[in-house]
Amino acid sequence: MRYLHFSTCPIGHLHSSAFQAKETNMRQDILILGATGRVGKTLVKQILAEGDTNPRVHRNPTNIVGLASSANFVYAEKGLEDEAIISFLSKPKAGYESLVSLDALLDDAIGSHQDLAFVDVTAVGEGMYHFHQQVLEHSPFSVVTANKLPLANASYDDFRKLTRQVSRYGYRCSVMAGAEAVAMIRDLVDVHDPPITIEGCFSGTLGYLCSQLEEGKLFSEAIRDAHAQGYTEPDPRDDLNGMDVARKLVILARTGGHPIYIGENLEVNPFIPAEFLTDEPVEDFMAKLEMADGYFAGRISEAAAKGNTLRYVARFSAKGSELQASTCLEDVPINGPLGSLHGTANKIVITSHTYKPISPYIVQAPGAGLEITAQN
Amino acid sequence: MRYLHFSTCPIGHLHSSAFQAKETNMRQDILILGATGRVGKTLVKQILAEGDTNPRVHRNPTNIVGLASSANFVYAEKGLEDEAIISFLSKPKAGYESLVSLDALLDDAIGSHQDLAFVDVTAVGEGMYHFHQQVLEHSPFSVVTANKLPLANASYDDFRKLTRQVSRYGYRCSVMAGAEAVAMIRDLVDVHDPPITIEGCFSGTLGYLCSQLEEGKLFSEAIRDAHAQGYTEPDPRDDLNGMDVARKLVILARTGGHPIYIGENLEVNPFIPAEFLTDEPVEDFMAKLEMADGYFAGRISEAAAKGNTLRYVARFSAKGSELQASTCLEDVPINGPLGSLHGTANKIVITSHTYKPISPYIVQAPGAGLEITAQN
Structure with a gap:
């Protein structure tokens, strides 16, 4: 589910994140890392479907020059033809060089290339920080990332770099x-008015589960449905452990100038009691979901x-230099700012x-609402 | 009151609106038009107070090279000293050339200058569109505007230019x-997903009045208090006629790609019955406010x-090419998205x-909350 947030309006993010200030009618060459993953495929589909590559439609037409998965790669200096793109996505294992080395790339x-943006839609932790940092230090290129790991796992100083x-x-x-949370916090920092508190619900998946529980559904039932519909990660524990939300909070707090670290000054309380993780x-995990039903029904x-x-x-x-952060399944007023959220909506x-x-x-x-739209 | 929104975090807007993509440590030369007005003074104060001019504090230090009012002007190619700035603001009528010609400027x-941003915090309609357009066409400089008139009064084509x-x-x-409404709508347009509906409360002043009426205050009393505290325009009719809100809606809808015109496809229903305008x-207007008390009490x-x-x-x-827009004093559910707003808060x-x-x-x-803070 964490992928989904990228696909809400990917090209908007490409343009707004990195290229907003460039002149109109400048072609934007991009190379997508993780192109065969769920976000990657959605992103490519949206680029092709929305005419983003068409200079007559788009102010800064996107030009896909390369696609990479963990094991394969396709590249064309002037840009890939649509057929080559579709073929790579549908048969990612065939006909291309294997073992992509990011440094060689x-x-x-x-x-x-004179100008290029690497779009990281992988969920890879190891190595990606190094690659992002290489791009910034040793090339004139940009990085646009939906992958939170390089930012959330880095030290605070490396995050700032x-x-x-x-x-x-x-x-x-x-x-x-699809929301301007990062930009907003950046602006506050820019005017020496850094965020003092940040709170919110940042997970469409967990929001959806909360709504289902609120409607009286059993936890086991809600998870199985969500899993079957692809609303959760392939292993739902990757949603239920709360780490994805914690990483988002790290990114926001650090953007606000606060050195937050998971497990140090950020306490992650999983959505599901830790003994299930x-x-x-x-x-085996999916088979014993009923054991958690009583707990959630009680909560x-x-x-209520x-x-x-x-x-x-x-x-x-933040109270002065004293920083506190947490993620937790909380009891909140049903008409309050967070309790009034429905389904997968996020709020900050x-x-x-x-x-x-x-x-x-x-x-x-x-x-997740938009992603569902995007997938259909 | 329409001024207030600019002063929430002006330098954030300067940086984010126009200069976000530039390199760090690049000095940002600005020339402020309307510097002796309410927003202008607040802006300058904030720039000086927040260390925005200090390269050790700010990533892109602001350098005020000029200040202009409708009749006076002060300028220094390398940047004005703080004393010169303060002196201009406190004695705007003395010691400087008079009759600023924008074109000569x-x-x-x-x-x-190689690079310069003109910051328009005037409320001048006539001539300002021409000046903004001259800057874009005949110089490499930028414009940052809090003045809505050049955008709202222009033709749709001119707006786009x-x-x-x-x-x-x-x-x-x-x-x-202080909110990212314009950027958000721009992004939607960028991904071919233009806004279909836009609704909201965009006036801190009128929001404040609604809250006062809700609390049982008489209209006449609420207006007199707001006027005395400087929450309204010097002539409160400039808030009560609804034009300021209408202009904001024009700007948002046009940013969304929709050719909206006040009085054509945008119906402005004033806050106060038209016969008072x-x-x-x-x-004389202030003396007969009581005549409207019955109307508002009834509403x-x-x-309730x-x-x-x-x-x-x-x-x-927008339904296809059929566009409808209006501003109106409406009856809305008290717990709904707009009814739950308090005081001067805005929502879109x-x-x-x-x-x-x-x-x-x-x-x-x-x-207005922030502006009050900024003024203190």
Whole structure:
């Protein structure tokens, strides 16, 4: 599900994240890493379907010069033909060089391109930070990333190095894609009014589950449905462990100038009790979901008795240099700013010195809804 | 009150609107038009107070090279000293050349600057469109405008010409400054998913009045208080005629690619019944406010009887090429998205092909609250 947020309006993010300031009618060469994944395929489909490659339709036409998966690669200096793109996506294992070396890829690109954006829609942790950093340091190219790992796993200093140049490192699609949360926080920092608190619901998947529980569905039933419809990660524990939400909070708080680290000053309380998050095969996990039904039914009825409901809430606050952050399944007022969210919608509430708690900055945007649209 | 939105985080807007993509540590020369007005003074104060001019504090230090009022001008090619700035603002009528000619100003700037941003915080209609257009066509400089008139009064084609280059024409501070409404709509257009409906409350002043009426205050009393505290325009009829909200809606709808014109496909229903909007002196208008008390008391109690409240709502919708837009004092559910707004807060709700009515894009941000902070 974490992928989905990228696909809400990918080219918008490409353009706005990295290329907004360029002249009109400049062709935008891109090379997509992770093109055969779920986001990658959706992104490519949207680029082709929406005429983004057509200079008569689009102000800055997109030109796909390369597609890479973990094991395959296709490239054409002047841009790939639609047929080559479709063929790569439908038969990713055949007919291309194998074992893509990112460093070699970068070297080739430096030799043949003046300008290029690498679009990282992988979910790869290892190595990707290194690659992003290489692009920034050793080429004139840009990176646009929907992959949160390079940013959330990096040290705070490395995070700052990556994100220093707005024009070369676009990452707003990594958190609440389709919303301007990252840009908003950047602006606050720019005017010396950094966020003091950030709270919100950032997971379409967990929002959807909360809505299902609120409607009286059993947890096991809700998860199986969501899994069958592809709303969760292939292993739903990747949603239920809360790490994806925690990574988003890291990215937002660090964008706000706060050195947040998961497990240090950010406490991740999983959505499902931790004892369910074993390393047994996913089938075994799915087979014992009923064991959690009682827990969730209890939480929901406890909450309901107080006029409340459950939401998986990410919270950050800074009191001077004292930083606190957490993600937690919370009991919140059903008519309050988070309790009133429905289904997969995401919401973020930011306060700062000027955005007082009584009139904070609030953005609400759909989570998975758009992706479903995009896939259809 | 329409000024206030600019001052929420002006430099953020300067940077984000026009200069986001530039390299770090590049000095940003600006020339402020309307510097002795309310927004102008607040802007300059904030620039000086926040260390925006200090390269050690700010990534892109701001350098004020010129200040202009309607009759006076101060300029220094390398940048003005703080004393010169303060002195100009405190004694705007003394010691400087009079009768600023914008065209001469531009010619001089072309001769002496490589890069420069004109910041228009005037409320001048006549001539400003021409000047903005001259800057774009005959110089390499940028314009950042909080002044809505050049955009709202222009023809749709002229609007498009002005706003074509994101990097050279920043106008997000003209509508819901401090929120990313303009950027969001731009993104939607960029991915061929233009807004289908736009609705919201865009006036801090009128929001404040609605809240006061909701609390049982008499209209006459609420207006007099707001006027005394400087929350309204010097002539409150400039808020009450609804034109400021209508202009904001024009700017948003046109940013969304829709040719909207006030009085043609945008019906402006004033906040106060039209018979009060005469051209008599402001004192006479203020003296007869009680005559409107009955009207507002009636509207409020009618609304309350249905569990509703009053809000001054701007609405735009496109059905194919059929465009409809209006601004109107409406009866809305008190717990609904607009009825739940408090005080001066602004809100915008956008739907499009992918942002369905069931999960729209929503931004809520303070209206005048920040400006009050900025002034203190």
